[in-house]
């Protein structure tokens with residue numbers, strides 16, 4: 001009898017984990033926008049090389065790099081590419097990059 005319960009439990013757990021995986025897959029396939037703080041940009045060609053490099057990543061929709069603000073805002077399909085890939089692409093060019101908080105800042 002105990003084995004029966006265990007088998008039943010395994011079935012229930014198995015089923016619900018399959019469902020959860022499907023939900024996660026659906027939720028993952030969304031466009032996400034992040035602001036990356038980039039240090040080391042000194043001119044407009046820095047902006048351009050970062051934009052070009054990040055835009056080459058599969059799943060990246062748009063990149064706006066600003067030397068003045070020291071940021072790059074990146075829109076990407078997070079089922080294809082991750083924040084880490086974006087950071088790695090920027091850092092491979094020799095800049096320091098990290099994700100800024102996504103909460104809107106008051107400075108204008």
Ligand SMILES: [Cu+2]
Nearest residue numbers: 042043045046
């Ligand atoms: Cu430059």
